[in-house]
Amino acid sequence: MMRYYRGSIIFSLICLALAVWYAWSSTGTLAGTAEVLWIVIVLSILEISLSFDNAVVNASVLKNMDEVWQKRFLVWGIAIAVFGTRVMFPLAIVAIAAGLGPIETIQLSLNQPQEYERIVSSAHVGIAGFGGAFLAMVGLKFFFDGEKDVHWISWVEEKLAKVSAVPAAEIALLILVLWGISNMLPADEALTFLTAGMLGLVTYIAVDAIGTILEMREEAKRAQGLIVRSGLGGFLYLEVLDASFSFDGVIGAFALSNNMIIIALGLSIGAIFVRSMTIHLVKKGTLSEYRYLEHGAFWAIIVLGGIMLFSARFHIPETITGLIGATLIAISLYWSVRHNRRMQKIGQEQETQIGN
Numbered sequence: 001m002m003r004y005y006r007g008s009i010i011f012s013l014i015c016l017a018l019a020v021w022y023a024w025s026s027t028g029t030l031a032g033t034a035e036v037l038w039i040v041i042v043l044s045i046l047e048i049s050l051s052f053d054n055a056v057v058n059a060s061v062l063k064n065m066d067e068v069w070q071k072r073f074l075v076w077g078i079a080i081a082v083f084g085t086r087v088m089f090p091l092a093i094v095a096i097a098a099g100l101g102p103i104e105t106i107q108l109s110l111n112q113p114q115e116y117e118r119i120v121s122s123a124h125v126g127i128a129g130f131g132g133a134f135l136a137m138v139g140l141k142f143f144f145d146g147e148k149d150v151h152w153i154s155w156v157e158e159k160l161a162k163v164s165a166v167p168a169a170e171i172a173l174l175i176l177v178l179w180g181i182s183n184m185l186p187a188d189e190a191l192t193f194l195t196a197g198m199l200g201l202v203t204y205i206a207v208d209a210i211g212t213i214l215e216m217r218e219e220a221k222r223a224q225g226l227i228v229r230s231g232l233g234g235f236l237y238l239e240v241l242d243a244s245f246s247f248d249g250v251i252g253a254f255a256l257s258n259n260m261i262i263i264a265l266g267l268s269i270g271a272i273f274v275r276s277m278t279i280h281l282v283k284k285g286t287l288s289e290y291r292y293l294e295h296g297a298f299w300a301i302i303v304l305g306g307i308m309l310f311s312a313r314f315h316i317p318e319t320i321t322g323l324i325g326a327t328l329i330a331i332s333l334y335w336s337v338r339h340n341r342r343m344q345k346i347g348q349e350q351e352t353q354i355g356n
Helices: 002-027 030-050 052-062 067-098 102-111 113-122 124-143 154-163 169-182 187-223 232-255 260-284 293-310 318-355
Strands: none
Touching (some): 052 260, 067 260, 102 113
């Protein structure tokens, strides 16, 4: 167990040490340092609890990649997750919205955190449209699959599998949802929401297309007897997926702090543990051992995508999002265990009959 999380624990200790140093240099008091340290710990726990479904979905993609790209996802991916999504993403939002340069944006985040928070929060409609559309497509694509023969919620999943025979049915469904939600918004926000949602849809199609092209090239090389060790398509897909998952977390983190450094430290600890959980799930073969766990994670993604989309109009606490996702995964895990026990019992009965 420890070999999967040793790097995450070391990274977390470094982040906590940096939090203590930053808090002490900023406040100069034990109370102020303890408060900052507590916020960093709470943020990391929230990120981990809200992202377990992310780890399961990551594992479903990562299990088909070779070990080299699995390590790259853990090493390179954390750099992208920490400095790209958790730091550069909110800075880019502020820079674009306020028309500031990179240096001015960083100074704003450090010296005027309230204004920095206000600008990031004001971009929530666009973030909700883009991230929600991308995540919804990830979940819908899993269930709109005519070749999928394992179903958890059969009365729904079997029908979705049949509807998948209609080309782009999931895209049409998403566009209708985007249009319906946009009608609830003021005209200027509706345009922003629709534009961001369409860009999220296009991003999913583009990343999926890149992965398909790279996979076709790899298969062609294998047919020629060449050794292929590329997982670039899957790597790109996972990074965009992780970014979409983190959008809501970055915005929600402002409920605890509007300090960019504190938020980055807390969310970074959560991000590295999610990656370690992903590697753990892949190496232990958990997805194949628990039949419906993957289904529960993808249902959780659809719910998260839907919540992000509707959050453009309604305020939905992150706690509710996390509880729904955790509940779906827990139920799917229970159903998987029950299925395994039933299969084991049937196998024992068959062995008894053969013995008699």
